[in-house]
Amino acid sequence: MDANIVQMILGGVANVVVVLLVAPFFQGVLRKITARIQSRQGPPIRQPYYDTFKLLGKEDIESGVSPKMQRFATYLSLASILAVGCLVPMGFSAPMNGAGDAILVIYLLTLSGICVLLAGLAAGSTYSLVGISREMMTMLTLEPLIAISIVIGALHSQSFRLDTIFSGAIYQTAGIPVSGLIMLVVMLLAFQAFVARVPFDISEAETEIMEGPLIEYSGPKLAIFKYAQMVKLVVFSAIFIGIFVPWGSGLFLPLAWLIFWIKVSVLVLMVTVLAATHARYRIDQAIRYFAAMLAVGFVALIIASNGF
Numbered sequence: 001m002d003a004n005i006v007q008m009i010l011g012g013v014a015n016v017v018v019v020l021l022v023a024p025f026f027q028g029v030l031r032k033i034t035a036r037i038q039s040r041q042g043p044p045i046r047q048p049y050y051d052t053f054k055l056l057g058k059e060d061i062e063s064g065v066s067p068k069m070q071r072f073a074t075y076l077s078l079a080s081i082l083a084v085g086c087l088v089p090m091g092f093s094a095p096m097n098g099a100g101d102a103i104l105v106i107y108l109l110t111l112s113g114i115c116v117l118l119a120g121l122a123a124g125s126t127y128s129l130v131g132i133s134r135e136m137m138t139m140l141t142l143e144p145l146i147a148i149s150i151v152i153g154a155l156h157s158q159s160f161r162l163d164t165i166f167s168g169a170i171y172q173t174a175g176i177p178v179s180g181l182i183m184l185v186v187m188l189l190a191f192q193a194f195v196a197r198v199p200f201d202i203s204e205a206e207t208e209i210m211e212g213p214l215i216e217y218s219g220p221k222l223a224i225f226k227y228a229q230m231v232k233l234v235v236f237s238a239i240f241i242g243i244f245v246p247w248g249s250g251l252f253l254p255l256a257w258l259i260f261w262i263k264v265s266v267l268v269l270m271v272t273v274l275a276a277t278h279a280r281y282r283i284d285q286a287i288r289y290f291a292a293m294l295a296v297g298f299v300a301l302i303i304a305s306n307g308f
Helices: 003-037 047-056 069-088 100-122 124-157 176-193 219-244 254-279 283-305
Strands: none
Touching: 003 047, 003 069, 003 254, 047 069, 047 219, 069 100, 069 219, 100 124, 124 176, 124 219, 124 254, 124 283, 176 219, 176 254, 176 283, 219 254
């Protein structure tokens, strides 16, 4: 086997292993800081690890209209987001750059959201159906934003290669990168929604529709869905960093890797503060907010198509 292929596979596996290890840690940090902001003691940072292992050890009770679809959606939700983790840079260049392109990343991110829809549909509960209707409306107005960001980077670099898109290509213009700066602001405003945290966790809304699409799930299936949600926080942070703040990734490996995780920590802190200080939006408020962001995103795309 060619040495480059072996290196590519090992890099992708390393990304997946690191993401699986650190995702519960950042979830624990998020919960701890949230508790402190709300003047509570809060659980220990390692609590998400305990919760995950506890759920994985429980009996796998199946309920709903289609248990087979429930199993399929459960495993695919985690697999799709981990596949994205293989493709995006995390302190070093995109490890599996030759295994896919930016279009594949868009498809995999969309597939991860579709799995939630399939899970809720297979459960058949009234609450789950309400949850997937909200999730579907959110996806239609939110998911195009990440695609627009990637396409703008592709327009500026004239390539869909991952190593060019995730290296600040969105700013590669002859003058001031107007479209890149616009999308930076848009994606910062939308980042909370991409990782499904308050005030944009509308499809799950524990106090309103009791986890929505996941209401009928327990044990290992619930653990996998929760794990996928934790992994999303890290993977979307890596995507955001690769597209909009890639500076420092070209340094020698230990320092570049350290700088990357500092950036991820800053994004997690931002998500935590916003979640702890804002009330959940209603679905109509969220749709109007996303629609406004989408309109601005299309303006940025038009500007980028004209070379700015």
